[in-house]
Amino acid sequence: MFDFLNNTGSIPIDYYLWLSGVLFCIGVMGVLLRRNVIIMLMSIELMLNSVNLLFVAFSTYLGDAKGQVFVFFIMLVAAAEVTVGLAILTMIYRNTKSVDIDFLKNLKG
Amino acid sequence: MLPVLFIALSISAILCALGVVVSRNPIHSVLFLILTFFCISGHYILMNAQFLALVNIIVYAGAIMVLFLFVVMLLNLNKATEPHKSDMAKIAASITAGLLLMVMLGVIKGVSLPSFDGMMDSENGYVKNLGRVLFQDYLIPFELSSILFLAAMVGAVLLGKKNIEE
Known part of the structure; x- marks a missing residue:
């Protein structure tokens, strides 16, 4: 499995696929496992970053710079998402004095 | 040298990502996530994507994580007071994530991509x-x-x- 250690030129694209899959699943686990909204947002960032990593890997692999431009846009969207998400979170905290996701059942009726 | 760096960066990225998920204190989660972003930037540098490596550090580790850190500190959440889910929910979440991981790795295992050379000499980045x-x-x-x-x-x-x- 580690025969590529002897090869100093490049790293097979498969390894980036593995790494990115593992990181994405850790992010999914974070969203499912925790109740703290901040940590759920951070897990979403983790998932976005694993996808970014794969985008860059394939962009380099295919010799096409467009993938890296898309990573740039994903970063922009992630920044906007976090800004609004944290603003909503502070409002929720002001009303419920908690960042526990299980308290947010008001829409359930 | 390059594969050794790849392995080291990958292992530290995965360990730091696990640290984000399992650590009790939100501040520790934020700091682990910053470390993860630095590891991913290292991967970008290995792939010669220098611009994205810098933007990743400046935007993610610099701006977004400072925002998280400010919110954690302003809301005074820097203590491990999170009421924990029941063991049943934890086991269910772990099993779900593990199954997703198995599906993804199974799919990746079936892919055969042609090997290539000179990936790290690319000037795209x-x-x-x-x-x-x-x-x-x-x-x-x-x-x-x-x-x-x-x-x-x-x-x-x-x-x-x-x-x-x-």
Whole structure:
């Protein structure tokens, strides 16, 4: 499995696929496992970053710079998402004095 | 040298990502996530994507994580007071994530991609080439993203205000 250690030129694209899959699943686990909204947002960032990593890997692999431009846009969207998400979170905290996701059942009726 | 760096960066990225998920204190989670972003930037540098490596550090580790850190500290959450889910829910979440991981790895295992050389000599990630692509082919999305940012900024300010009526 580690025969590529002897090869100093490049790293097979498969390894980036593995790494990115593992990181994405850790992010999914974070969203499912925790109740703290901040940590759920951070897990979403983790998932976005694993996808970014794969985008860059394939962009380099295919010799096409467009993938890296898309990573740039994903970063922009992630920044906007976090800004609004944290603003909503502070409002929720002001009303419920908690960042526990299980308290947010008001829409359930 | 390159594979050793790859292995080291991958292992530290995965360990730090696990640290984000399992650590009790939100501050520790934020710091672990910053470390993860640095490891991913290291991967970008290995792939010669220098611009994205720098932007990753500046935007993610610099701006977004400082925002998280500010919110954690302003809401005074820097103590492990999170009421924990029942063991049943924890086991269910772990099993679900593990199954997803197995499905993804099974799919990846079936893919056969041709090997290639000279990946690390690619000059795609240089500012020169990336800027040319960004401002020739993707100029309109780039400008539209500024409108997105404006909307996000106005939304954040509006949501963060205490009493909108007064």
